[in-house]
Amino acid sequence: MADDRQSGTTSIPFDVPTSARAYGWMLGGKDNYDVDRAFLLSTLPSFPECVDIARQNRQFLFRAVRYLTQEAGIRQILDMGCGLPTDNNVHQVARRFAPDARVVYVDIDPIVLAHGRALLADDDSTTVITADMRDQQSVLDHPEVRRLIDFREPVAVLFLSVGHHLTDADDPRRVLRTVIDGSAPGSYLGLSQVVSDDPARGAQMTEHISQRGIPWQTRTPAELDAFLDGLDPVEPGLVNLADWRPDPDQPALAPVHEALATYLGATEKNKGIYEYGGLLRKS
Numbered sequence: 001m002a003d004d005r006q007s008g009t010t011s012i013p014f015d016v017p018t019s020a021r022a023y024g025w026m027l028g029g030k031d032n033y034d035v036d037r038a039f040l041l042s043t044l045p046s047f048p049e050c051v052d053i054a055r056q057n058r059q060f061l062f063r064a065v066r067y068l069t070q071e072a073g074i075r076q077i078l079d080m081g082c083g084l085p086t087d088n089n090v091h092q093v094a095r096r097f098a099p100d101a102r103v104v105y106v107d108i109d110p111i112v113l114a115h116g117r118a119l120l121a122d123d124d125s126t127t128v129i130t131a132d133m134r135d136q137q138s139v140l141d142h143p144e145v146r147r148l149i150d151f152r153e154p155v156a157v158l159f160l161s162v163g164h165h166l167t168d169a170d171d172p173r174r175v176l177r178t179v180i181d182g183s184a185p186g187s188y189l190g191l192s193q194v195v196s197d198d199p200a201r202g203a204q205m206t207e208h209i210s211q212r213g214i215p216w217q218t219r220t221p222a223e224l225d226a227f228l229d230g231l232d233p234v235e236p237g238l239v240n241l242a243d244w245r246p247d248p249d250q251p252a253l254a255p256v257h258e259a260l261a262t263y264l265g266a267t268e269k270n271k272g273i274y275e276y277g278g279l280l281r282k283s
């Protein structure tokens with residue numbers, strides 16, 4: 001992928017799938033290419049849970065941001081690995097409950113910046129930057145982060161459905177903890193990642209996805225928990241996201257593409273792979 005941080009432009013890769021585009025397709029999005037659809041259609045026969053868990057994650061996002069703004073009083077959010085804009089994006093959910101909320105979106109995929117800029121053209125309180133979350137210092141030093149986030153006040157930092165893009169070689173504990181450990185008391189960490197209770201199945205998934213060019217590591221729930229010591233989980237703690245404060249009345253997602261519809265409901269029969277996470281508070 002070409003990357004020109006000086007000019008703020010990057011070129012969009014068409015020869016490998018990207019997480020943002022493949023995930024977006026499972027949410028009903030249209031900004032994806034043959035390579036992304038072929039990747040998913042080759043993955044789902046072995047891991048049919050993926051469509052459900054992507055959608056469960058996105059529904060968790062709504063409930064988590066609602067909790068942060070409506071119940072926890074959060075007014076500034078740093079969203080790492082934010083993905084392509086869709087319905088009910090973080091800043092839209094936050095503003096629904098806290099009109100003065102400020103949001104910085106961060107993603108490594110240049111297509112996110114291209115679409116985010118269009119969505120946010122007239123919005124002074126929300127911005128999107130292209131950065132690699134593995135380099136937390138470059139995120140923290142970014143002028144847009146410094147403009148919108150005051151780290152002397154509580155902040156929420158989100159890593160939603162991105163933990164699995166951090167391999168052990170990336171030192172995930174450091175990546176996930178840099179902002180929250182340096183933030184004011186009353187700050188929150190929100191995170192989720194694809195897990196399996198069966199390490200062998202998790203390893204199969206890791207191999208399958210990594211070989212297709214997307215950095216990936218399926219973990220066990222205990223492996224994610226180990227990064228989070230010293231933070232106070234919000235009830236019900238870290239759980240399968242389908243069980244995190246479920247709300248049948250929350251807004252529905254866009255319908256899934258017909259090519260993926262056969263996989264809807266797969267988690268009712270097979271719970272081997274699921275999305276695990278929650279919110280934690282720094283006291």
Ligand SMILES: C[S@@+](CC[C@H](N)C(=O)[O-])C[C@H]1O[C@@H](n2cnc3c(N)ncnc32)[C@H](O)[C@@H]1O
Pocket residue numbers: 019020021023057058061080081082083084106107108109112131132133134159160161162165
């Ligand atoms: C599965 S999507 C999740 C999107 C969104 N957080 C959500 O929960 O709906 C994962 C996103 O993480 C981004 N990502 C992966 N590795 C990244 C990195 N090293 N730095 C920043 N973003 C990254 C991908 O480009 C993708 O948009």
